[in-house]
Amino acid sequence: MSETSVKREYRPAAMERRWQERWSESGLYETDEDPGKPKHYALTMLPYPSGDLHVGHWYPMTPSDTRARFMRMNGYRVFFPIGFDAFGLPAENAAINRGVHPYKWTMSNIENMRGQLRQMGTMFDFDAEVVTCDPEYYRWNQWFFLKFFEKGLAYRDEAPVDWCPSCNTTLAREQVVGPDRRCERCGTPVIKRNLAQWLFRITDYAEELLDFSRIDWPERVETLQRNWIGRSEGAEIDFDIQGYGPVTVFTTRPDTLFGATFFVMSPEHPAVEEITTPEQEEEVRSYVEKAGRMTEIDRTDVTREKTGVFTGAYAVNPANKEQIPVYIADYVLMGYGTGAIMAVPGQDERDWEFAEKYGLPIVRTVEPPEDFDGKAYTGEGPAINSGFLNGLEVEEAKERMTSWLGEHGEGRRAVTYRLHDWLISRQRYWGTPIPIVYCDACGAVPVPEEDLPVLLPEDAEFMPTGESPLKLDPDFYNTKCPRCGGPATRETDTMDTFVDSSWYQYRYLSPHYDEGPFDPERGKKWLPVDQYTGGIEHAVMHLLYTRFWTKVMRDLGLVDFDEPMLRLFNQGTILGPDGEKMSKSRGNVINPQEFVDRYGSDALRCFLMFIGPWNQGGPWDGRGIEGVSRWLRRALSLVSEGEATGAEADPAELDRRTEQLVKKVTEDLEAFRFNTSVAALMEQTNYLLGIKGRIDEAKWEAALRRFALVLAPFAPHHAEEMWAGLGEPYSVHEQAWPGYDESLIKTEEITLVVQVNGKLRDRIQAPADVAEETAKELALSSVKVRPHVEGKEIRKSIYVPGRLVNIVVG
RNA sequence: GGGGGCGUAGCCCAAUCGGCAGAGGCAGAGGACUUAAAAUCCUUACAGUGUGGGUUCGAAUCCCACCGCCCCUACCA
CATH class of the missing domain: 3.10.20.590 (Ubiquitin-like (UB roll))
Incomplete structure (x- = not known):
């Protein structure tokens, strides 16, 4: 090959296609099963098959691939799979709007994206692909559901869910968007509605989920999860309501009990109707109705003045036996604690506000400092007006009061979590059918394991009623009771798509295995995931669910470890050129195709890694890729014949810079610092071009070989081309990562x-x-x-x- | 209201343990090549690190306050 052909005919796209064909023919990226090597399971979050792979997919995937390649060259056998998170509402919308069946729409999108994925030049093992809407996959969602059900971890309950009054359907949490909680589809503010729904008892694992000692995850994710779980220590206290009986409250401040001057229940509290006196009935009923009609946003608006209504009932404060009025108010939420509180205006700002408005007594039970001029005092200080607690500091007073409550049968130590059980019911078609049958005689009966999967009917009618097509399909829901054989009805709700992604990493190991969710032999070889990468936006949903799921799997005896992913790295988000999140509606989505055609995949990969720190993300700037492309071209020109000009270059400097480069890239890749690695590779390219032809041939070639090796994870095609250009045997990706000699750097x-x-x-x-x-x-x-x-x-x-x-x- | 992150050249970003502010790139300027342009190559200007204090022999880096931008969360009893 003459130098002119390299210089004049730099056609990266064609060159890359050539190598991709070769890789595919030679099975280069078939997963290495060599038991002699240490294993490394690298995982990037699986994409939703929206139809096209855009730069927003390249950004998380290609650096993840670079890291996986690095591990491979470092002697690990690496498993790096990819799949499609294929259930979800967009497919159903396409069916409603365009009359395409969700399955067809999804599968044709996947077909399209498979080709685009291959273009990225990753080492994905496409044989391990998982498509979650495939019955072969969702069958195991149903199987898990049955196991959860057997263990009492799946249960049906009436729970308030987000409901869009315009679309006439419930919404998944992820479909409720914006700070003002609106429906993603039509923009209508959502309201809460009570519906019988299936839930997973994730709260049983709340305590264990707070333990992060076995995983190396970003502090930030741990904090988010910890806050989301929201553990609070305190006490439950029973207040006797005259003519009704005890109603329990949860408080973190049992020490302030003597200052509880009124009692507040959530409007949804089940006892409200019974305790209300006839004189207050009308007022209470109208308040409850108003609260129910209110949108979530209005209901939770903190700036709104507190409102409430007296029920006519009185409760007895167990500490001082005083009668205190019982109110209902919407600032008390049914979804937290017990849905009722003891109001202590002296030490709680919200209660103070309420007491002031309704003229209720305020008693301080903690002595504020002398210079305190605020209203409610929430700080430290000695107890006052509190009988046997007087003089005790807050912590001690809490202890004493809690013991006192226990001794007198008025209450007990208690822990409350903000975390709720995971509501998995969705009134949608395009999801996993919940394998339950309702029989008049036997109740809710699980579908026997051998009858799985419960298949989605193919001939469903899609109508814009907001009603699930399964509800309109008698062929689907009419069935026989598995227990008594009598007529029965199938559950028509489907599962939350977060169920799919809670265990997909296990299915990758053996996507076609039909004796269990995954082949335990494969599991022994590869589990758990060593390195997971994905966006921070999944911190409290997917990442919490998959931890929960793994712990249940452990308790089912399916795995013998506690955590699904040992290490996690959160990449940032690539934004549109306008600095806004890429979205079709904004019209700022960058299509990688034109860049791949013009500059090649390597240029796009390297550019995305070069933009800045990977965890930072940032706006797309199409001009920047030019520079990266120039560099790759220059790098490739290193292997062409050079024209010697000037004096002999310093061989010691070549050694030093080469060792330095290897060291820098090695350390940077270990820490996911792709941007500075690329910069170092550029620097070395500039240096090498500067001494080209002015140094001993053998030394020069050795330096180029090492350059090609460290280039390989970043620009796999260019490195391959260089490697071949140096006369080295295929493939550069099967070479060992070079070491470096610290002493040569000095x-x-x-x-x-x-x-x-x-x-x-x-x-x-x-x-x-x-x-x-x-x-x-x-x-x-x-x-x-x-x-x-x-x-x-x-x-x-x-x-x-x-x-x-x-x-x-x- | 609560929690977190980020402010370095026109722009994107480097800077090890607190030790020479500049590695890399974009855009710019000048030049070479060309009939010309593109491409390519060579050369090159550009900031004292958001602001104000503090600690230190020494601060982009640590501490405090403020300003600006971004993200998360939100009546959690």
Whole structure:
């Protein structure tokens, strides 16, 4: 190959296609099963098959691939699969709007994206692909559901769900968008509705989910999960309501019980109707109705003035036996604690506000500091007006009160979580049917394992009623009771799509295995996931669910570890050129195709890694890719014949820079610092081009080989081309990662910075191992330094080995 | 209201343990090549690190306050 052909005919797209064909023919990326190597399971979050792979997919996937390639070259057998999170509402919308069946729509999108995925030049093992809407997959969702049901971890309950009054359907949480909680489809504010729904008892695992000691995850995700789980320690206290009986409250401040001057229940509290006196009935009923009609946004607006209604009932404060009025107010939420509170205006800002408005008594039970001029006091201090607690500090008072409650049968120590059980019912077609049958005689009966999967009917009618097509399909829902054989009805709700993604990493191991969710033999070889990468937006949904799921799997005896993913890295989000999140509606989605055609996949991959730190994301700037493309072209030109001009280059410098490059890239890749790796590769390219033809041939080629090796994870096609150009045997991706020799990086001479009072005055050359005394003497003898120290007292001097001398003069 | 992150050249970003502010790229300027342009190659200007304090021999880096932008969360009893 002549140099002109390399220079003039740089056609990256064609070159890359050639290598992709070769990789595919030679099975280069079939998963390495060599038991002699340590395993590495690398996983990137699976995409939703929206139809096209855009830059928003390249951004998380290609650096993840670079890391997986790096591990492979480092001697690991690497499993790096990909699949499609194929259930979900967009497919159903396409069916309603365009009359295409969700299955067809989804599968044709997947077909399209498979080709696009291959273009990225990743080492994905496409044989392990999983498509979650395939019965072969969702059958196991149903199987898990049955196991959960057997263990009492799946149950049916009436639960308030987000309901869109315009679409006439419930919504998944992820479909409720924006700070004002609107329906994603029509923009209508959602309301809460009570419906019988299936839930998973994730709260049983709340305590264990708070333990992150077995995983190396970003602090941020741990904090988000911890806050989401929201563990609060305190006490439950029973308040006797006259003519009704005890109603329990949860409080984190049992020490303030003597200051509880009224009692508040959520309007949805089941006891409300019974305790309300006839005189208050009308007012209470109208308030309850109003609260029910209110949108979530209005209901939870903090700036809104507190409202409430007296029920006519009185409760007895167990500490001082005083009668306190019972109110209902919408600032008390049925979804937290017990749905009822003891109101202590003296120590709680919300209660203070309410007490002020309705003229209720306020008693302080913690002495505020003298200079305190606020209203409710929530800080530390001795107890007052509190009988046997008087004088005790808050912590001690809490303890004493809790013991007292226990001894007198008025309450108990309690822990409450903000975390709710996971509501998995969706009134949609395009999801996994919940394998339950309702029989008049036997109740809710699970579908026997051998009858799985419960298949989605193919001939469903899609109508824009908001009603699930399954509800309109007698052929689907009419069935026989598995227990008594009598007529029965199938559950028509389907599962939340987060169920699919809670265990997909296990299915990848054996996507066609039909004796269980995954082949345990494969599991032993590969589990758990060693490195997971994905966006932070999944911190409290997917990432919490999959931890929960794994713990249940462990308790079912399916796996013998506690956590699904040992390490997690959150990449940032690539934004549109306008700095906004890429979305079709904004019209700022970048299609990678034109860039791939023009500059090649390697250029796009490297550009995305070069933009900035991977965890930072940032706006797309189409001009930047030019520079990366130029660099790749220049890198490739290193292997062409060079024209020798100028003096012989320094071989020691070539060694030093080569070792340095390997070290830098090795350390950067370990820490996901792709941007600085690419910069180092560029720097080396510039240097190498500068000495081309002016150095010993063998040394030059050795340097290029090492360059190609460290380039390989970033620009797999270009590295392959270089490797072949150097006459090396296929493939560069089967080579070992080069090591580096620390001793070759060190120079014999160093530049010593000389400061006087911290200001730079001179730079002097010195031997690398120069002694402190010598260095200081050298510094003092500098002509540039002398004027600054002459006639002044030298107070002290600081020597940082190999770096600087700082002379402090008075 | 609560929690977190980020402010370095016109722009994207580097800077190891607190030790020479600049590695890389974009855009710009000048030049070479060309009939010309593109491409390519060479050369090159550009900031003192958001603001104000503090700690230190020494601060982009640590601490405090403020300003600006972004993200998460929100009556959690």
